Amino acid sequence: MQLKYKNFFSILGQWIFFGSIIGIVVGSATNFLLEINDYLGDNIRAKKDWLIFLLPFGGIIIGYLYMNYGKVFLNNTLNDTAELNNLVIDSVHGKKEVPRRMGPIVYFGTFITVLFGGSTGREGAAVQMGGSVAAAVSKFFKVNRLDKKILIMSGISAGFGAAFGAPITGAVFGMEMAALGKLKFEALVPCLVASFVGHYITTASWGHKHEEFIIQHVPEISIITFLKVILMSVIFSLISVLYCQLRHGIQNFSEKLFKKNHMKRAFFGGIIIVVLTLIVGSQDYNGRGLEMLEQSFKEEVPPFAFLAKLVFTAVTLGSGFVGGEAIPLFFIGATLGNTLHTFMDLPMSFLAALGLIAAFCGGANTPIAAFLLAMEMFDGKGLEYFFVACLVSYLFSGHHGLWPSQKIYEPKSRLYNISHAETIENVEKKKKL
Structure with a gap:
């Protein structure tokens, strides 16, 4: 003993x-x-x-x-x-x-x-x-x-x-x-x-101070609000799938086109980003975009900001540049929520926060971590809504994601005919075949 x-x-x-x-x-x-x-x-x-x-x-x-x-x-x-x-x-x-x-x-x-x-x-x-x-x-x-x-x-x-x-x-x-x-x-x-x-x-x-995103108002719990949250979570999950598919599609195409020459891929990807920046006429979608991300919780942002960031990030990372994908997904989800808040009659900061978490959850396939992130990032506000949003986003994003090497020990639902112990990459390849 x-x-x-x-x-x-x-x-x-x-x-x-x-x-x-x-x-x-x-x-x-x-x-x-x-x-x-x-x-x-x-x-x-x-x-x-x-x-x-x-x-x-x-x-x-x-x-x-x-x-x-x-x-x-x-x-x-x-x-x-x-x-x-x-x-x-x-x-x-x-x-x-x-x-x-x-x-x-x-x-x-x-x-x-x-x-x-x-x-x-x-x-x-x-x-x-x-x-x-x-x-x-x-x-x-x-x-x-x-x-x-x-x-x-x-x-x-x-x-x-x-x-x-x-x-x-x-x-x-x-x-x-x-x-x-x-x-x-x-x-x-x-x-x-x-x-x-x-x-x-x-x-x-070291004294580093992280960015703060504050929810000004959380709607009262009601069936109507939950239905709106579920609908928006489905939309956020689908936008995360769109980003993942575009990002990996660009990567696969550029690798094939330039025969996996990383220098050529990144050079031409950089040219495309420069051209896109000149077309947009602003550098709001270059870099991390933290300023507009914070703005989306306080005031209205350009209605197609989420789409611009999606394209900029997919081209940047898909062509061989490096960095993280969580903050771009935060940006995409939060600005989309900001754009749709008037249509859904929900508080701006609340829907921006919901988009931030749900888009990240759909891309990362980590519902528990995403829910805990909402609790830590937003001081536990809207607990019930974020829990539902994470589950819905995780389910409706299907077997797609930021990282093709993720292994599927169990399918997300019996609705998906997926073999156990497959990777997301193999599932994608079988779908194409």
Whole structure:
């Protein structure tokens, strides 16, 4: 009996130790990412509109990095860091390894994308850095293969929790991101520790302040309001599917057209973004778009802002630039909600918040994490509505998503004729056949 408790506390202490190390390193690295992104986006690019014309050349630099330094052979398997979050997910499933160089490469690529006006977010870089740090910790301490998967998940948690100031969400996101229909609760302790430590290192130790989105008014609970929320959640889920399909379609087309030459893909993608920017006559849809995202909670934004951001981001990331996709989905959902609030007779800030969460949920396929994000981001307001919105968005988005490597342990519903243990990528290929 004593031996059993001794083993229990030994393993518990081990998970806390590893989670803390990963949280400290990833929290500090994420703070660096956030601060540099803010500086490049707000203090340099916003004041120098001409930098957008250098985006195609920035694409050449990013492509060169990934083509010459992003591919690593480990355990007789090619691990291409250009696969981004998909490589991290594959490492959780034990198919591939996350090279230690992945974090620095994606950071540098994200900085170039933000500086020259590509439409992107930040959590992708934080998650990949988290996976990179977790892989380095696993190798240094010679962790076994099974525990290594759990540490990769805790790296994901640390990156997400630190990037958005949402430690509870981060803990669950690390367990939920890799697969649909399954949560690996064995990873709860290291994911929870890594996420909370990463968050407090970023905010308390380094003093970073995250953006705040405030719901001014939540409608009273009624059947009519719930029906409106369900209808809007279906719309938000479909817009997330449209983004995912367009983004992956552009990626597949550009890879085929340029024979997977990352430099050529990104160069021509950069030219398209420059042309789109000139057509729109504004740089509101370049970079992260945080200013208009915050505006969508307070006042009306251009009615087709959500569509412009969708196209800008799909072209940017689909052609080979790097960064996160959560903030662009936040933008798309929030601005669409802002546009439709008068038609639905719902408060502007409430519908913007609902769109932000539901669009992210539909794209990421993480309903529990999305609901927790709503609770942390909006101080628990509208709990019932957000819970329903996440479930509806998750169901109606079908088996599509931001990351083709996500494994479907169980279909979302019996309405979908999907085999178990398939990946989203394989499901898409079978549909085309």
